Amino acid sequence: MAHRVEQGIGRFSKIHVCTPIDNRLNLYIIVHTVIQAKPAMSILNRPYFRDEEAAFAFLEGILWKDGTECPHCGVVGTAYKIAANPAKRVRYGLWKCKDCRKQFTCKVGTVFEHARIPLHKALQAAYLLCSSKKGISANQLSRALEITLKAAWFLAHRIREAMRELDFATQLGGEGKIVEADETYVGGKERNKHRSKRNNKHIGGVGKEMLFSLVERGGKVRSMHLPSVSADNLRPIMKAQIDAEKTRLMTDGEGQYRLVGSMFKSHQVVNHGIGEYVRGDVYTNTIEGYFSILKRGIAGVYHHVSGQHLKRYMAEFDFRYNNRSALGVEDFDRTLAALAGIKGKRLTYKAIDLG
Numbered sequence: 612m613a614h615r616v617e618q619g620i621g622r623f624s625k626i627h628v629c630t631p632i633d634n635r636l637n638l639y640i641i642v643h644t645v646i647q648a649k650p651a652m653s654i655l656n657r658p659y660f661r662d663e664e665a666a667f668a669f670l671e672g673i674l675w676k677d678g679t680e681c682p683h684c685g686v687v688g689t690a691y692k693i694a695a696n697p698a699k700r701v702r703y704g705l706w707k708c709k710d711c712r713k714q715f716t717c718k719v720g721t722v723f724e725h726a727r728i729p730l731h732k733a734l735q736a737a738y739l740l741c742s743s744k745k746g747i748s749a750n751q752l753s754r755a756l757e758i759t760l761k762a763a764w765f766l767a768h769r770i771r772e773a774m775r776e777l778d779f780a781t782q783l784g785g786e787g788k789i790v791e792a793d794e795t796y797v798g799g800k801e802r803n804k805h806r807s808k809r810n811n812k813h814i815g816g817v818g819k820e821m822l823f824s825l826v827e828r829g830g831k832v833r834s835m836h837l838p839s840v841s842a843d844n845l846r847p848i849m850k851a852q853i854d855a856e857k858t859r860l861m862t863d864g865e866g867q868y869r870l871v872g873s874m875f876k877s878h879q880v881v882n883h884g885i886g887e888y889v890r891g892d893v894y895t896n897t898i899e900g901y902f903s904i905l906k907r908g909i910a911g912v913y914h915h916v917s918g919q920h921l922k923r924y925m926a927e928f929d930f931r932y933n934n935r936s937a938l939g940v941e942d943f944d945r946t947l948a949a950l951a952g953i954k955g956k957r958l959t960y961k962a963i964d965l966g
């Protein structure tokens with residue numbers, strides 16, 4: 612009887628088809644050998660990216676570090692698992708609390724609650740969004756996951772919401788630290804919009820949305836969507852977000868920054884107006900580099916971002932920057948960090964479609 616022996620060599624396998632000549636001595640003769648490329652394995656081939664039961668187990672591991680958490684009564688570790696049974700419409704990932712007798716899954720109380728897309732596809736979407744430097748369009752997500760465009764668009768917003776930091780627990784800057792501050796404009800070209808939607812009020816960023824960002828050099832970024840960047844607007848924000856007394860602030864020469872500069876340990880300015888960009892360690896290249904990633908992403912991938920959704924796109928770019936390779940966070944850990952952020956947040960069509 613023919614016998615197959617597989618031998619791996621790099622990206623290929625040699626398959627020897629053999630015939631036994633002596634069973635006692637375990638001797639075979641090779642009849643012929645086939646060399647073929649090994650099937651390519653991808654990260655998206657991992658069980659939790661393709662199997663619903665495994666997807667729930669994976670997410671439970673991220674969200675329930677100390678055991679199951681009943682969202683109804685808050686008791687930890689006493690729930691028991693109810694086996695999924697699609698024929699009887701018993702959902703995947705279902706648990707029953709021994710205390711309050713109510714059922715739940717780990718999606719309750721998160722941005723994935725009420726999402727009808729299979730969880731393993733939602734996890735794939737999270738990985739794709741976390742691993743693409745400039746983001747991934749709803750169109751591309753829809754094709755990759757084989758879901759409708761509308762479902763892909765909404766799923767991406769759920770994940771962006773998970774990436775959003777709700778309260779900034781720590782301040783940027785500190786002893787020996789430098790924070791760069793700047794503003795930029797993003798959004799569609801005014802001449803492409805319908806006359807009634809054009810906005811001619813703001814000079815400089817006509818019809819565009821204004822972003823204000825703070826970047827700690829070698830550290831994290833925080834971006835905000837502001838109606839304007841007057842000194843009165845900026846002062847309370849910078850006071851809350853930066854450990855000002857210990858931090859060196861670096862900006863361009865615009866007036867509002869000169870007005871808020873006095874609350875910092877020092878305030879140094881690069882004067883772009885006279886062609887100056889770097890003077891020793893005085894520069895704003897870090898924040899300009901960040902804006903260029905953000906603007907290429909928003910213009911190239913997302914094309915147009917309305918003011919209403921901008922905070923979630925900013926959260927997405929801030930999140931990837933704050934969990935970047937240079938800080939030791941690779942694609943997979945970045946995905947885990949995003950998924951840990953789904954907790955305690957909700958997103959409904961009503962909340963994001965209107966307004």
Ligand SMILES: [Zn+2]
Pocket residue numbers: 681682683684685686708709710711712713
């Ligand atoms: Zn309970």
